[in-house]
Amino acid sequence: MYAAGDVRIENIPDAGLRDPTDALIRVARACICGSDLWPYNLKKPGGSPQRMGHEAIGIVEAVGSEVSTLKVGNVVVMPFACSDGTCTFCHEGLNTACVHVGFFGNGDELDGAQAEALRIPYADGTLFALPAGADDTLMPSLLTLADVMGTGHHAAIVSGAGPGRIAAVIGDGAVGLCGVIAAKRLGSEQIIILGRHDDRIALARKFGATDVVSERGDAAVARVMEVTGGFGAHSVLECVGTEQAMATAVGIARPGGAIGRVGVPHYQAIPGSLPAFFKNVFVGGGPAPVRAYIADLLPDVLEGRIEPGLVFDREVGLEGVPDGYRAMHDRESIKVMVKP
Amino acid sequence: MYAAGDVRIENIPDAGLRDPTDALIRVARACICGSDLWPYNLKKPGGSPQRMGHEAIGIVEAVGSEVSTLKVGNVVVMPFACSDGTCTFCHEGLNTACVHVGFFGNGDELDGAQAEALRIPYADGTLFALPAGADDTLMPSLLTLADVMGTGHHAAIVSGAGPGRIAAVIGDGAVGLCGVIAAKRLGSEQIIILGRHDDRIALARKFGATDVVSERGDAAVARVMEVTGGFGAHSVLECVGTEQAMATAVGIARPGGAIGRVGVPHYQAIPGSLPAFFKNVFVGGGPAPVRAYIADLLPDVLEGRIEPGLVFDREVGLEGVPDGYRAMHDRESIKVMVKP
Known part of the structure; x- marks a missing residue:
């Protein structure tokens, strides 16, 4: 990778052993x-x-x-x-x-x-x-x-996905889709996918997503509140890494809930300090x-x-x-x- | 409280019952x-x-x-x-x-x-x-x-204080001091207090603090690393609520550790998004x-x-x-x- 948009296949010296533990x-x-x-x-x-x-x-x-x-x-x-x-x-x-x-x-x-x-x-x-x-x-x-499967699993583990806990997965990329698999595997009965690409959403449904929210920002938060009886999701799997995605994660988290963020964060400070605090929401996650x-x-x-x-x-x-x-x-x- | 520094004792109408559940x-x-x-x-x-x-x-x-x-x-x-x-x-x-x-x-x-x-x-x-x-x-x-005792306890619970987990308490106010009590009560053997008032530190020691760090900012982080064998504290009780205290909390948290913040946060975004992420540090807490x-x-x-x-x-x-x-x-x- 030389620069944005510039990927080249090149011959380099053959890889080999260097250390005795290699x-x-x-x-x-x-x-x-x-x-x-x-x-x-x-x-x-x-x-x-x-x-x-x-x-x-x-x-x-x-x-x-x-x-x-x-x-x-x-x-x-x-x-x-x-x-x-x-x-x-x-x-x-x-x-x-x-x-x-x-x-x-x-x-x-x-x-x-x-x-x-x-x-x-x-x-x-x-x-x-x-x-x-x-x-x-x-x-x-x-x-x-x-x-990606281990990373989606990490988001699910960190956010405490399991029986009786509503899961919401932000992002319909490969990690988000694996997050759906992981939440279902851990026992979540209701799994909301936030995304807007038809092919990915179809796969999310195949993997176990029960609800689809294709809105963004405040509209996404409002829609998640609607489908969760007004309180939000216990387990939020943040699989994007943008500041907006993280703000949405805080917005849709239920009081006492947890956010597992696994998208590499491209923001210097975690948004939503006050709502996260007043809702007693956990924010965790990192490289799985x-x-x-x-x-x-x-x-x-x-x-x-x-x-x-x-x-x-x-x-x-x-x-x-x-x-x-x-x-x-x-x-x-x-x-x-x-x-x- | 009329304004900063302006507290008055006044006669107001007697309190009384209003609702049947009062x-x-x-x-x-x-x-x-x-x-x-x-x-x-x-x-x-x-x-x-x-x-x-x-x-x-x-x-x-x-x-x-x-x-x-x-x-x-x-x-x-x-x-x-x-x-x-x-x-x-x-x-x-x-x-x-x-x-x-x-x-x-x-x-x-x-x-x-x-x-x-x-x-x-x-x-x-x-x-x-x-x-x-x-x-x-x-x-x-x-x-x-x-x-304050329940709030210090909340910080200890959220940060997972317990046997085998080093605790660090940021703030030597009443909540921080109760955090020391709570960490000890939950089984923490090493409890670091970050503060700089002699009377409060003396009380912290009486309550069970084993180490005192009176530096601030980067120097505080360096000192905590010294007394924790280089990795930081498993359980950080953030009992202040300033942005600097929270940045210190992220800095001194051990990889895989947790921060329980109970000081009402006076910052809009949680500092240290990247170090918290790369260390897989949990940030939790709120009104106890x-x-x-x-x-x-x-x-x-x-x-x-x-x-x-x-x-x-x-x-x-x-x-x-x-x-x-x-x-x-x-x-x-x-x-x-x-x-x-």
Whole structure:
């Protein structure tokens, strides 16, 4: 990614092992994330180009001398962040606060997954080896465990989604759609999706959304109040990251409710300090510890109880990645899978 | 309260019953709250004068025809808000979100408790009758159940204070001091108080604070990191309400930690959106449902296990209230008790 709108496929030196805790993976599937659209819209020209991609299913090609749980040939989920698996935060299940955390494909040191192969630091802690022989048709859903399904699940967990608690999901992108899956999976009976794209709303309904609110701002708040008996939603999954989305989240939260924000926030201060206070609303969330969630979510994927892979509606090779960005940006596609 | 710095004691028409669910109480003890200092500092001249006071121990003098649980002569705690005790929020223990909530002494319809007597709406739901014969020496501690002890407890509950979780209390006013009591009572072993008044810090230590941080801003954050092994506090009790205090709260919160804010926020947006997000820090809190907490806290007061009444360091009659405001404003007094 050279700048907003300027994505190029280039040959770079082959990835390889560097540290004894590294693994090298060949990318079997990768994808383009809604969060990749932020630099696609905003990155200024003239800076260093950024290697993109932070979600993958890979095949282990080589491991360092200190890697103990992975073998060459393992099929693995690569979460969007690396984590050592041993520090106090990893033990608490908050791998994205690992003392050795690093984020793939964000322009810093780590490589990107929209590529043929990449180096994985702290491979034992970072990668999750899949059981042998997983059906190829499950690949799209397994790939979502690298980010969007785990991230939607995080929003649902943080916002306390569950039986007897009305859930509202702000945003009909892939994360929001996975948030619907997660809220339903955790037992929410009423799930409101706030969005306005027909194809996405149809998928949200398939995933379990019971109400659709396509208004924005104050009108959206009023509409949510109507469908919740006047009090709002107990669990608000904020899956966008804009200031307006967050203000809406505070507006539709029921007193005593909670907001799980997982859209990377593009605002310096959280709006709605006073209404959030007077309603005793919790605001939580952040980068999802997807590595910690895989063990919990995987059985439901393997046994077909959830099908988050349906968020992929386009598949491209590496050469198709630039057009994939355009298609997601233009809302032609919900989420693009990359098969290098 | 006519305006900032202008507090007067005046004769007004006697309080009486209005609705069948009302009670009339004679005030045995009231007090001045840190939150009363906001209008004492900021109220513009020329508006309607505000009847002040929202914390009291009272004696029931009369009850309306629909009051069923209270009798004339009962000694009661009057929480800072009225609540009907029957709505969905009261049943959930969030009385301050009651569909009939009202706040005493805030300039709206309800009377203030810095007075001889006042009308209490929804008396069954609002008032908490104390067991007969409570020792007079317990009155100060019982009085704190009307607000500051319950509010400090709320900050501790919302921030998840408990065994194995380091607590940090921002603010050494009466609420912060009660927050120390609450954190210790819930099992926190390390409790950091952020404050800089010798008398208050001494009391904080007596209540269980193990560390004192008297720096401000970035220096305070650095110091908390030092005394917490570099990661910060799991539970941050924000008992001030300024933007700077909230920014400090975000700064000192450990990844995965929680902030309970109970100082009435005097800022429009919550600072630190990005650090709170990247650390997955929860921000919660609001007006404490002190009515719901009394049953839990009362036995510890009656049996002397906690002694929050020590926050009172001055007692005045009604005529001494204006000087009481001045003394609290000048930090001559932590909290002033009023005995009409």
